[in-house]
Amino acid sequence: MSKVLEIKNLKAELFTPGKTISPISGISFDVEKGETLGLVGESGCGKSMTVLSLMRLLSPDMGRVSADFVRLDGQDISQFTEAQFCKIRGKKMSMIFQEPMTSLNPSLKIGYQIAEPLLCHDGTPIREGMVKAYELLRAVGIADPERVANSYPHNLSGGMRQRVVIAMAIICKPKVLLADEPTTALDVTIQAQLLEMMKTLQREEDMGMVLVTHDLGIVAEYCDRVVVMYCGQIVEEAATTALFALPGHPYTKGLIACIPKISDEKEFLDHIPGHVLPVAQYESSTGCRFAQRCPAATPQCRAQTPPLFQLDVGHTCRCWQHQGNAIAHE
């Protein structure tokens, strides 16, 4: 299999009044063709920052993004100028946002909004663009595309809007789709419909997908591999089955244990004490960033920052418990 997205040492800095903070520090991961990579963690751990930085959606006066390299389909895009980046944003790599209402323009008709990337990137005439838009609306499960294409976002329900957003994101047949909590705002039955549909479309186009979510249920059912993030770092990366069978990091274990499960008859849930540290606190601290909340923390954890250890093929974990293992190349 070939890698469609390779990221090495991605960092983001945000300019806040008084000082610069770095909410993500050194993220590296790969996405293969046709693969779904889950990006999980609690809020404030840098999941959304990662995808926003990848899409370069931080304005230059808000922050700065740097990386050793970001290879999209073999091409390093980290050094691209803004003009060059505009050519691939929405074409080779596109994004789905959480809130479908705010990601659509309320004053434009749905059909035009879906066709717009095609008009911009390929210079397709509007008539052809609209035909393509109808086709995609049908592909995302909308029964009467002509009517929907002629309506405005406020005429549609949340689930329909999110279908439109998905259609818009894939109209240029991107190599990589970044989905930031695409179904969080929706009901479970609609969520199931949409995720099944995204899976089908992904298979047809052999697209790589990064699915940001906080729901481990979604990860278990739809992702091939998982990256667990905590406080701006990757703490564990593994194939989904390996992650659920043998979670290596105490944070991953905690996350899995604290979700209530339908099949489970536990009286009280396990929980991780405390909460995610604010960026300003964790970026300067020494030692493991999870040490404060970790049930198995040792003095070493508080003093030294753990590297990623290689537990198995494709399974890495940032925890001193595994220091007998080799250090993974970061």
Next chain:
Amino acid sequence: MAEILMSIEHIYKTFSVKQGAFQKLSFHAVNDVSLHITQGKVYGLVGESGCGKSTLASTILQLTQPTSGRILYRGMEVDAHTPAAMKAMRKDLQLIFQDPFASIDPKMKIRDVVMEPMRTHKIYKTRQECYQRACELMEICGMSAADLERYPHEFSGGQRQRISIARVLGMDPKLIIADESTAALDVSVQAQILNLFKQLQKDFDLTMIFISHDLNVIKHISDRIIVMYMGSVIELADKEYAYHEPKHPYTQALISAVPNPDPFQEKKRIILSGELPRFSNLPTGCPFHPRCPQCMDICRREKPALRNLRKGQKVACHLYDGHTY
């Protein structure tokens, strides 16, 4: 037989929206709902957004008046027109909101936040007693008495939700309605708050209605499950029945749609087609029939009534006409 705390009989809540200049369109957000709330039980109220869960909750709390139907609290009809009786009842029925950032006044110290309702209802004679109770409540909810002197912005979402719970417990409530109270929280914090609810329910023998769209959460906390669809209760069952033998096709689909955080378990998924109908053009007959995989002729014509299927399970579906267990 446990005491019935509250009976809700044939409640309707009708809203009307303007359609153009002269036309008005009215629809039932709550459509003929009857329930008995038993002392000491936890009820889970589930359904998709817009199905009338929150409207039903605010009708129970008398925050909105039902269009028709009766609400009996401890066997007595609640009369919304006598302020003294209403005030006494309000004290017994408490609500915990979804958003812990919007439900606490940012300009008030936590001590005032927790003590205000106790003062309003004149539960303690002196300020000293009231303060002492506030300290106890904070400790019960996993906070410290020193936190009373701080301001809301110093606390995280989970901590604020604990404060909201402490505030409510000061009233010694008979019924607590938690409206999506953990939806805004991260899973690890959600687990903490759910454990707190469970502990409190045990310690104080609380009666609770837990509203959520998260069936995993509902399963964990409730004894009985109420499933709503387009304003009607379509299934009402004990937890074991609702999750292991759901009868209504909608309940079956809803439970199968929940992502299961266990990649090794086999899944049977029922994917519903279509979306929730709008209240403005509710289908005739069973409101679920356009999405129902097992729709029959009668479903298009007649709305099924909620019937007893067996002890502990009621269902409103024509599939079970004539069935008894």
